[in-house]
Amino acid sequence: MKIGFVGLGNMGHGMAKNLLKAGHSLAVYNRTRAKSESLQPQGARVAETPREAARGAEVLFTMLADDHAVEEVAFGDTGLIAGLEKGAIHVSSSTISVALSERLAEAHAQAGQGYVAAPVFGRPDAAEAKQLWVLAAGAKAHVERCRPLLEAVGRGLSVLGEKPSAANVVKLSGNFLIASVMEALSESFALTRKAGIEPQTFLEVFQNVFAKSPIFERYAGLIASGKFEPAGFALRLGLKDMRLVLEAAGGTEVPMPLASLLRDHFVEGVARGLGDKDWAALGTLAAQRAGLEKP
Incomplete structure (x- = not known):
């Protein structure tokens, strides 16, 4: 299949490589040409x-x-909407707002093009190893047409109906869940450290008693070690996602006080110069609030 791919950062590069490995023809664009x-x-x-x-x-x-970033590449004379032919499909795997996803769906419909929202769960190493979990929502015919491509970049696929923005709601909800657990982990590590317990010791307890998901086990390991570089997912992007979660919650009148607290903690992290570190650097903030040195 002839595929275009825009955005070859930490996640996109691995996804594009797996599409090439699956035998597809790719035209790629990234702001950094290298x-x-x-x-x-x-x-x-x-x-x-x-x-x-x-x-x-x-x-x-x-x-x-x-x-x-999505708006910059989608709209305008040099944008992808202007380049796609009628009947072609835009698959948006970015974590974006519900409002922008709905705007993209409308713009593509007006241009006679398809639009599938397909954000993913996983870090860059998962993208490289084809271990992402893919969400997908859009017209059934469009999702089915893209299914082989979505399966080529991940280990599993959840189809969430014909309204594209449903996938964005689920993705934001999942990122809120991850951020919430990271905050709880961060506070637990700060408490046990201040009580004189080595992070590695508490990590072993967590792994043996609580860890059922490789996602949370991975973040517990990062918090325990204090190694937040290179960032698989930057803390400033965590702030962006918590803002999007609250925006989505406000649109449906759903109170999410923990999401508000997390947003404030992410704001604090960016203000303290941690924006480009992994978002598990919430652990550093919890340690500092406890009067501990940085892990």
């Missing part, structure tokens, strides 16, 4: 603009950091 060129040995064609990456593509993926 990241696009790194896929040329695997057979990717480097595009100069999102519009060029979209030209001739049957399906185009985007995997970008936030709403602003």
Whole structure:
């Protein structure tokens, strides 16, 4: 299948590689051209603009950091909407707001194009190893047409209906769950450390008694070690996601006081210069609030 791929950061690069491995033809675009060129040995064609990456593509993926980045590549004369042909499908794997997802669905419909929201759960190493869990929502025919591609980048797929933004709601809810557990882990590690218990000791208890998910076991390990670089998912992006969670909650009149607390903790982290560290650096903030040195 002829595919365009826009956004070759920590997550997108691994996803694009797996699509190439599955035998698909890719035209790739990234703001930093060197990241696009790194896929040329695997057979990717480097595009100069999102519009060029979209030209001739049957399906185009985007995997970008936030709403602003997606808006920049989607709209305008050099945007992907201008480049996609009628009947082509945009698969948005970025974690974006519900409002932007709905705006994209409308814009593509007006252009005679398809739109599938397909955000993913997993870190960069999972993207590289084809271990992402993919969410998908959109018109049934569009989702089924994209299914082989979505299965090529992950270990599993959840289809969430025909309204694309449903996938974004589930993704934001999942990220809120992860952030909430990280906050609880961070506070637990701070308490046990201040009581004189080594982080590795508490980590072993957590792994043997509580850990049922590799996601939470991984974050517990990061908090215990204090190793938050390189960031698999930056703390400033965690702040973005908590803001999106609260925006979605406000739109449906759902009170989420813990999400408000987490947003404030992420704001504190960015203010303290931790924005580019892994979002598990919540552990550093909890330790500092407890009067402990940085882990």
